[in-house]
Amino acid sequence: MRIFYDFDHLVPIPNPVVTTGSFDGVHVGHKAIIESINRTARSVGGESVLITFHPHPRKVLFPETAGKDLFLINSQREKIELLCKAGLQNLIIVNFTPEFANISSIDFIRNILVAKLHARKIVIGFNHQFGHNREGNFDFLRELGTYYNFEVEEIPEQDLHNETISSTLIRKSLQEGRIQRANAYLDHHYMIIGKLSSGNEELKLNSVNALLLDIEEECKLIPPDGVYAVRIEVGRNSFKGILNIKNSRYGNDRCKEEIIIELVPFEVQDSLEGKDATVYFSKYIRQEIEFKGVDELKTQLGKDKLMVEELIY
DSSP states (O other): OEEESSSSSOOOOSSOEEEEOOOTTOOHHHHHHHHHHHHHHHHTTOOEEEEEEESOHHHHHOTTTTTTTOOBSSOHHHHHHHHHHTTOOEEEEEEOOHHHHTSOHHHIIIIIIITTTOOSEEEEETTOOBSGGGOBOHHHHHHHHHHHTOEEEEEOOOEETTEEOOHHHHHHHHHTTOHHHHHHHHTSOOEEEEEEEEOOHHHHHTTOOOEEEEESOTTBOOOOSEEEEEEEEETTEEEEEEEEEESOOOGGGOOGGGOEEEEEESSOOSOOTTOEEEEEEEEEEEOOOOOSSHHHHHHHHHHHHHHHHHSOO
């Protein structure tokens, strides 16, 4: 997958089949759109293109209201990895600013989609709107397509268990600790990418390999406090383990430095400190417990390990 960070340094893309959107979560609905543009691109000898935005538009347009408490399913790094796995061929990450937000839908189509990208076809999700004041929609695109010689397609709603899939619905599931439901909506395991550092020293002295996972972005959504079954990938190595979250809920004053994410990977021989890790959430196991000492904690960790090892993931 090729990645571009503006429209002025694009390389020629043959017969681009283009879609736009934030794609937070890269959920099952997003994957349906990517699958559609890839299929169409193959049929016209072209390539798929996604135009996405960073930071999230709501963070820029409504910083004191809708954007203030918006926590995202994916960091930018996570989203790039998921889009690559989904088979997207070209990703354009637009620096979303108030100036960019003021571009009218007709100027976006004429000056960017047509003049810079030479779009062959534009694909949008159900009820998708774009441009200044969200004035652009499917009918508007179709009308301009006849003038600028591009085709337009709308992808219908993607339903799972009779519920419309959306990033908002997934965020709600994660914030309630309903990991398995969120994973079903996502069609992959919820993930956090971060760097590992030294964890609880008392546990280490008692032969428990505890590590801290550092959060990359302030607005990354973190599930509620508690203990979770996870899979940890470091390079080409993969380990089952448990993850404990503390201090995840701070309302409007949440600060990522106060959130503690501690990992205990199983069957690890070498030190993982200082390495990048991708952690995939499988299931919420239990709430936090106050222990009288390290022996009690080790006994509980043993019980947690038995439970996690019985899970298939």
